[in-house]
Amino acid sequence: MRFRTAAILSAVLVGGGMVIFPAFVRAVLIPSLQDPIPGYEIVILRVYMLCTMWRWVLAPLTVLVLFLIAALTSESAHKQSTALPRARRVR
Secondary structure: OOHHHHHHHHHHHHHHHHHHHHHHHHHHHHHHHOOOHHHHHHHHHHHHHHHHOOOOHHHHHHHHHHHHHHHHHHHHHHHHOOOOOOOOOOO
C-alpha cells in the first residue's frame, strides 16, 4: 500500500464513518423511528452509537493503522531489508 492510498483511505473512512454516517442517521433515521424498531434499524443505531462515542479514539487509530501498513509494505522498506551486500572488487 502506498502512502497516498493510505491517506485517501483514512480520509474516506474517518470522514465517512465518523462524520457523514452519524449525520445521516440523525437526519434520516432518528426522526422516522417507530415504536417496534426493526432489527436492521437497531444495528444501524448501534453502529451510530459506536461512531459517536468512540469517534476520537477510532479516527486517529484508523489513520495510524493505515499508515503503519503503508510503511511496512512500501517498496523502499522491502528493498532495504532484502538487499544483498555488494561484493568488493579486488584490484
